Amino acid sequence: MMAYIARRLLLAIPTLIGITLITFLLLGVAAGDPAKALVSMKGGEYQIEQARRETGTDKPLHIQYLRFLGETFTLDFGDSWVKNRPVSDLILEGIGPSASVTVPAFFLATLIAIALALLCAFYRDSLVDRLTVISAVAGLSVSSLAYIIFGQYWVGYRWNLLPVFGFESGPQGIVFLILPWLIWVAISVGSDVRFFRTVMLEEMGKDYVRTAAAKGVPTRSILFKHILKNAMIPIITRVVIAFPFLFVGSLLLERFFGIPGVGYLSIEAVTTNDYPVIKALVVYSGILYILFTIISDVLYALVDPRVRLR
Amino acid sequence: MLLALLLGLTGCGADPYPGALPGEMHVPLAVAPQSLDPARGSDQYSNTCIVNLYDQLYEYDYYAVPYALKPCLAEAMPEMSEDALTYTIRIKKGVHYIDDPCFAATGGKGREVVASDVKFDILRLMDSKTRSDGTWLFQGRIVGLDEFAEASGSENIAKNTHRSAYTAEEGYPDVTGIEVVDDHTLKIHLVEPYPMLTWVLAMGYASVYPPEAVAYYGEELGVQAVGSGPYRLGQRPARLKHKIVFEKNPTYRADPYPENGTDDMADFVGKPMPFAPRVVATVFEEDQPMWLYFLSGHIDRSGIPKDNFTNSIDEKTKELLPSLAEKGVRLSKDSRLDIVYDAFNMEDPHIGLPAGEKGLALRRAISLASDIDWQIEHLYNGRAREVQGPILDEFREFDASFRNPWKRQPGETREQALDRARKILADAGYPGGKGAPRLEQDVSSGTSGLQFFQAFQADLKAIGLRVDALQMAFPDILKRLRNKEAQIWGMAWGADYPAAENFLQLFYGPNKSPGSNATNFDDPEFNRLYDEARILPPGPERDAKYQRMQEIVTDQCVWIFRVRRVLYSLMYNWLHGYKYNDLSTKYFKYCRIDEEAREAALQKLGKPNPWPLVWAALVLFVLVATTFWAARNTRRAW
Structure with missing residues (x-):
């Protein structure tokens, strides 16, 4: 290895x-x-x-x-042409805020999607399955901007339940993150459910599942020990490959919620022709992408003994 | 359950300023400032922060109409020599910088502001390695300064962002034009008279800061501030991309509230400024959150986003809607010191000077065809006024009787103006626009740029001319202007100081691209008049020259002079002392918050509504229950 x-x-x-x-x-x-x-x-x-x-x-x-x-x-890209500060400092300052939005929201969305996908696959063609798939398709058809505008207007302004906008470091900042998290989940859970459902359905149709059921293996074991484990390779691919993008942040969410993250930095750099920052972001993203691709390959071998890395 | 748990956390409330101080002021910034370093903060948002953190030698008499200056760090207005080539500036004694670790010699206690600081700051601005955008203010003006700037770019001098002195040993020539007579006296020797110098010394670029701050913070000066201004940074390093906190400077010099202030501050005349113990400037890159923040009372003042105009202003009367007035909101309308224009590249073979009479005819016809009234009504929601030429009504050279001959005249209908334009085209050999070249306009990306282009296209179509849009990002338009590649483009120019010269220099031949004269207009008579006028003090002789220059550029139709914008701003009635000033954003110290009035209003504005949570929980419960019921009644998948 x-x-x-x-x-x-x-x-x-x-x-x-x-x-x-x-x-x-x-x-x-x-x-x-x-x-x-x-x-x-x-x-x-x-x-x-x-x-x-x-x-x-x-x-x-x-x-x-x-x-x-x-x-x-x-990995030293000098100073930003516009801000006159080291590029590495600007990026490091942005990673925390970006990750505080994207990482929890990503895991939340993935967990919800896997759970819903298992449910849909288990009760495929039932009312539950159809309603979930229809909701997923409807959800992913709505523009992310619409979620943001709706969330800020209704949840933040009209109902005054969460801050419309803002960012604070530390525990007192959690309240500012809830709305962006919910919006992230709403935006991404639909496509995740559809993808994971397809993966689960493919596994459920295989002979070893039918054999396990025939032998009287409890449903919970079939679902979580057999199907979920075997479905891990495509899930890992999707999850691990998404990781580099979590550090790059979410352009729209950061801009609309005033989150001083890397996404915000990249928009600024592009609009102001700040080439050192653009170059650094491209190279860092490239490195992260390569690293996470290698990690996902290694994980394949760990979750599936049939896979050998040579 | 997870959703309910998350929503349950909303019990924390929606207060965006936990731990706010009574009387704290909350203001919006539409774009994140690039830098707090006075030499580097070129955008207006950086400038807003800088002028409230640092002092300059002079400052705007904030409420004065017309624009006027008053001493800030200077003891009095400068003493000028008879030949207008030497300015003597005396600096106030006993003014100290804020306490900061950069003052190692005094154990962190802020030292007194001295004249040598001003010299160092101007040299740093002109240092090639600082890469300041403000060098044009002093370029060619002060004896020895251009030579210094040239030498500073030499590769023999290493870049040192922590530099606290410019010494001859390192290869910097002495700048004799800035003479430090003693700690509190400075003499500036000019190459030629520069009547605008005092205005320049009131700009953010001319902020005064200690060399120790540069030595200590270096590049970090972009997110730090060591000044003597009314405020200091309350959070260091500053978070420029989100929220910048300003704290009252406890060692601020005596600075009483002026007599010419706003009516609601009558009781505070003569009382020491600043009033607000803290100012929080929140950066909103998008209009929607800023507008919702304002409606919630989380910011004390705001502009009106284009999409929210009809929700706040009566379209007929252009006054505030009662729904907002009842909430205690006030409206202020202020003309901006700017001109929105369409410009022609005078070196373009089809529409510029090389095209001779045909090019001139095209420019005049386009100017006549422009329907400014329609644009004001539909593209600006009425928030603009038509301009006739480059001299605005605030300037002493303004002539109220002047009419641009290539715009609609008083009493002339739109159709009559179009007929005049068609006749000009026909006389030039383009009857009904036939045979005229297809034109191109550089249009900045976004819906707004496209809307303006479509209006321009419709105006041209009315006289038979055709124009295509070249849509691109603003930096790309800038590149094309520098390369003299653009043919027609729309832009706005905001004044740097209240002088017609600031607009007229945009037509001065030696300023051609890549300089500020992007039209590349180069008229010998105009250039001669400009050279003569720029060293003259204000007076009838200069007025006449400026007015002649205005006649030349309007007759040649170098620009289509469209409008100057009128800013509609809203503020809550708990904000006192605020008045818009287009040239100075040093307003924090003049404002006061009536905390009782704000608290009372916020109680009404910001009550959480728990019912959606209850409904969400019910819906969630029904969904989960239905799922389990459905699951139990469905056959297994295998």
């Missing part, structure tokens, strides 16, 4: 170089001279020259790319 992990980590290097190359081509070449957008209309040629010199965009392209590669492998 260690050899497999080492090989996958080595393979990550060319992948990372590919990510940096595409990012550089998009930002450094196709998007044009960033200094011209960094200086406001009040500045002129002199200020643009200054901006080029201080951001290093006056250097030849290959030098700029080599610098970007160096930054990628040292």
Whole structure:
């Protein structure tokens, strides 16, 4: 297994170089001279020259790319062009708020979805199953913006049950997170239920389930020991691959609820042409994605003895 | 159960300011400030924070109409030499910075503000490695400063964000134009007369801070603040993306409430400012939460989002709806010192100067076809006033009798103006628009940009011209303007200081792209007049030159002068002393909150409604019960 992990980590290097190359081509070449957008209309040629010199965009392209590669492998992307603060500090400051919204909401939504999916699969084609599937489809057809606007208007403003907006660190901040959590759950549970239900149904139709039932194995054991365990591979894939995105945050929720997370930072960086922040976010996301893909492969082997990592 | 548990937690209530102080003021910021560093905070939201945390040499006489300045850190208005090339500024004695760990020599106690701080701050602003957006304010103005700025960009000088001095040993030339005579006297020697200098010294960029703060905090100065202003940061480092807390500065200098303040503050004239013990500025990037916060009484004042205009203002009378007035909300209407315009690239081969008379005819016809009244009514909800040219009515050079010849004249109907436009096109060889080039307008992304474009497109269609939209993000439009690639674009320019020069410089040839003159207009007569006028003090001679410049740009139709916006702001009646000022956001210290009135109002506004929870629990119970019942009566899956 260690050899497999080492090989996958080595393979990550060319992948990372590919990510940096595409990012550089998009930002450094196709998007044009960033200094011209960094200086406001009040500045002129002199200020643009200054901006080029201080951001290093006056250097030849290959030098700029080599610098970007160096930054990628040292994970030091320098200072934000707009905020003039280290990019790593900005991202670290944002991870906590982002994760405080996404991680609990994600687990809550996943647990609810798995439970509902098991219920639907167990009583497939019944009223319960149909109602749940119809609700799931209806739920995922509604735009996330509609959930946010509804939640803020009714739950926050009209009923005054939860804060409309805001963020606080520490335990007193939980009350500000409940509404974003509920909205996240409402947004994501529908598609999760549909996916997990399909996985469960496929497992339930297999011979070993029928055999276990025929042998008189209790229903609870069939459901939780046999079916759920065997359905874990697709569940793990979906759950683990979603992890990197949890740290990147939720763009809409963070913007509408004033949560100072990474999603908020990425919107700001894109709208202000803050290339160091954009580059760092792309590279960090790439690294997280690669790492979690490896973790999900390792988990396959742990939950299913038939899987061997070579 | 989980849902019920979560909803049960709502017993904590919806108070967004746990532990608020009595009299605390709550204000909105529409965009997160980029930086609290005075040299770096270029956006208006950063500026709002900076001017309330730091002092400048001069400040706006906040309530004065027309705009006027008064001394802030300076003892008096500057003494100017006869040739207007030397300004002597005396700084107040005994003004101290806030206590801060950066003052190691005094054990953290804030030291006195001295003249050398001002020199250091201007040098830091001009230091190439600071990458300030405010260098244009001093560029070419102060003796030796441009040479300093040039040298500061040298690769031989290492970037040092903790720099507390600019020394000759490191290669910085001495800037003789900023002379520190003694701790409380500063002389500024100018390259040429700069009548706007005092206005510039009242801007956020000219905030005064100690070099020790830069040495101690370096880049972190963007989220810290060590000033002598009425407030200091109540939460450090500041959380710029969400909520910025300002605390009353306990060592703030004597600064009494002025006599020309608002009527509701008559009892407070002469009393020491600031009044609010704490100010919390919450950042709302979206309109809906800000509006709901305002309706809940969680912020004391607010603008009116476009989508909520009809819910708050009577469309006919343009006054506040009774439903809001009953809640104790007041409406204030204030003209902004800005111009919204459509601009033409004068170097464009189809519509600019290279197109000669045909280009001029197109520009004039488009200007005439623009239906400004319709736009004011439908795109601004009536919150705008038409402008005739670049000189606004607040400026002394304003001529009330001036009419832009290429706009609808008094008594002229829309149809008559369109006929005039059609005739101009026909005379230029484009009858009914036939043969005219298909035009392109750069439009910023979003529905608002598209709405303005559609209005522009409809106006052009009325005279037979066709125009396409090139929709893109604002930074991309900026790049195209710098590269002289855009043909037509819409934009707004807000004044930096109350002077017509601030608008006229947008047509000055040497400021062409990539400078601020994005139209690339370069007229010899205009340039000569501008050069002559910019060093003249206010007076009839300068007025005449400015007015002639206005005639040139309006006759050439470099811009379609559309409107200046009128800001409608709402505030609760427990907020006293607030008045909108388009050039200064240093208003925190003038405001006072009547806590009793607010408490009473919030009791009515913010009562939780538990019934939805009860209903949710009932529905949940019915659903769960039905599920179990259905499950028991359904056959097993295997």
